[in-house]
Amino acid sequence: xxxxxxxxxxxxxxxxxxxxxxxxxxxxxxxxxxxxxxxxxxxxxxxxxxxxxxxxxxxxxxxxxxxxxxxxxxxxxxxxxxxxxxxxxxxxxxxxxxxxxxxxxxxxxxxxxxxxxxxxxxxxxxxxxxxxxxxxxxxxxxxxxxxxxxxxxxxxxxxxxxxxxxxxxxxxxxxxxxxxxxxxxxxxxxxxxxxxxxxxxxxxxxxxxxxxxxxxxxxxxxxxxxxxxxxxxxxxxxxxxxxxxxxxxxxxxxxxxxxxxxxxxxxxxxxxxxxxxxxxxxxxxxxxxxxxxxxxxxxxxxxxxxxxxxxxxxxxxxxxxxxxxxxxxxxxxxxxxxxxxxxxxx
Numbered sequence: 001x002x003x004x005x006x007x008x009x010x011x012x013x014x015x016x017x018x019x020x021x022x023x024x025x026x027x028x029x030x031x032x033x034x035x036x037x038x039x040x041x042x043x044x045x046x047x048x049x050x051x052x053x054x055x056x057x058x059x060x061x062x063x064x065x066x067x068x069x070x071x072x073x074x075x076x077x078x079x080x081x082x083x084x085x086x087x088x089x090x091x092x093x094x095x096x097x098x099x100x101x102x103x104x105x106x107x108x109x110x111x112x113x114x115x116x117x118x119x120x121x122x123x124x125x126x127x128x129x130x131x132x133x134x135x136x137x138x139x140x141x142x143x144x145x146x147x148x149x150x151x152x153x154x155x156x157x158x159x160x161x162x163x164x165x166x167x168x169x170x171x172x173x174x175x176x177x178x179x180x181x182x183x184x185x186x187x188x189x190x191x192x193x194x195x196x197x198x199x200x201x202x203x204x205x206x207x208x209x210x211x212x213x214x215x216x217x218x219x220x221x222x223x224x225x226x227x228x229x230x231x232x233x234x235x236x237x238x239x240x241x242x243x244x245x246x247x248x249x250x251x252x253x254x255x256x257x258x259x260x261x262x263x264x265x266x267x268x269x270x271x272x273x274x275x276x277x278x279x280x281x282x283x284x285x286x287x288x289x290x291x292x293x294x295x296x297x298x299x300x301x302x303x304x305x306x307x308x309x310x311x312x313x314x315x316x317x318x319x320x321x322x323x324x325x326x327x328x329x330x331x332x333x334x335x336x337x338x339x340x341x342x343x344x345x346x
Contacts (some may be wrong), residue, residue: 005030006225012069014057014102015076017044017314018280020117020176020213024073036069040076043327044178056342063106071113071224072106073302074099078341080182081121081273084143090341095146104232114242115223116154118147118166120209120236128207130278133168133234139271151234158232165223165230168214170209170238170277174312175305181322184246185210185295188253190309190316192260200264201282204247206274209221211238212293214299219282222289222335223260236277238293243276249295256299 011028015021016037029037036059037052048054050066057076062068076098078091080083103114123131124138139145149168158164173185181190191198219237244252247262255262283290293301312319320326331337336344 006221007303009071009225010034010036010067010069011210012036012038012065012072012074013201014038015040015229016052017041017178018075018079019176019178019180020172020216020243021075023213024217027214027221029122031221033221033225034067036067039196040068041084042331043324057102058093062102062109062111063094067111069111072102072342073220073224074114074116077117078143078146078328079145079324080089082140082182083131083328084146086325087328087339087341088142089339091142091146093340093342094148094334095143096149096153099150100157103154103164103175107157107159111162113163113165113196113224114154114157115167115220116150117220118151118168118234120238120275120277121273122168122172123277125272126275126324128276130240130276131236132278133236133281136237138336143309155232160231162229163230164232165228166232166234167216167219167223168277170236170242171250172210172213172216172280172301173210174212174214176213176295178307179309179322180324181306181316182324184208185253185298186302186306187250188250189299190306190311190322192253192257193303193306194311194316196259196263197263198250198254200247200250200262201269202246202265202271203268204245204250204264206246206271207243207276208246208249209238209240209243209275209277209279210249210295210298211242211291215291216293218289219286222286226286233285235285236279237282237283238277238279240277242280242291244293244295248341252295253299256296259304264298273302292310
């Protein structure tokens with residue numbers, strides 16, 4: 001697969017050991033970049049090395065690192081709506097405050113580029129109308145609101161010597177060394193393989209654009225290596241072809257994994273988050289970094305990984321290794337973290 005060239009760049013990846021990070025770091029290295037990593041270790045337990053630091057980014061001064069990077073990719077986040085609901089203060093602390101504070105340090109130290117993992121969820125409820133980057137934002141959850149606040153804070157810092165890009169990502173999916181099964185497509189594939197059924201908790205009518213984690217990684221390599229000609233850029237990242245109503249997505253997975261039954265909950269909840277997105281700006285700016293995975297190839301990829309997982313006797317939805325909300329709850333049970341998800345003995 002083609003990767004944008006990044007030879008000679010030093011890139012700091014914040015949140016490098018989550019779901020996207022390990023795949024992205026691999027893409028960056030294959031593209032020729034020197035990769036530096038910082039991760040809080042919420043969902044993995046990496047050892048610190050000369051190029052990888054186990055630390056909460058809120059406790060790290062950029063000038064304490066051995067190398068001031070050419071570019072920074074900020075993936076660290078309290079990373080979905082259920083977590084944002086339960087840990088709202090932490091969501092804004094990590095997703096907004098930590099990102100903006102790091103960007104302030106980066107600009108002062110002469111870092112050239114800062115790329116932030118934003119989300120298409122900031123559009124909220126758009127119905128069948130495909131939204132573009134300059135359309136009004138309607139964030140419906142703490143997670144989505146945090147992404148809007150971060151974009152606004154980062155926009156204020158951008159200048160001709162400090163380029164900021166906010167990649168408004170479609171819903172992530174696909175395989176990773178640190179796999180998540182609490183994302184819609186990953187959940188459907190795990191349900192089909194381990195339970196032979198997919199149960200929809202909503203009526204299935206909301207729209208969701210999706211993007212494979214490898215294609216996310218390809219987009220970030222582009223963002224830090226290309227000449228963007230923008231001081232600040234917010235761009236939708238994904239493809240119209242990989243956009244489905246949730247019900248249709250479930251039915252398509254069931255067709256690809258024979259023997260899978262699709263059911264709807266007897267009391268389906270209302271999900272107001274529904275958005276279709278126009279990705280034409282991304283196609284214009286990044287013709288060599290376009291998504292290469294579709295539904296069929298992503299389900300095939302996921303099936304190979306998920307079929308080999310030991311999900312435990314109670315199933316994957318009860319396993320904190322695969323469900324981020326449970327992973328955070330497990331962290332807090334030990335009372336080693338406060339309500340901001342900061343280590344108590346810091």
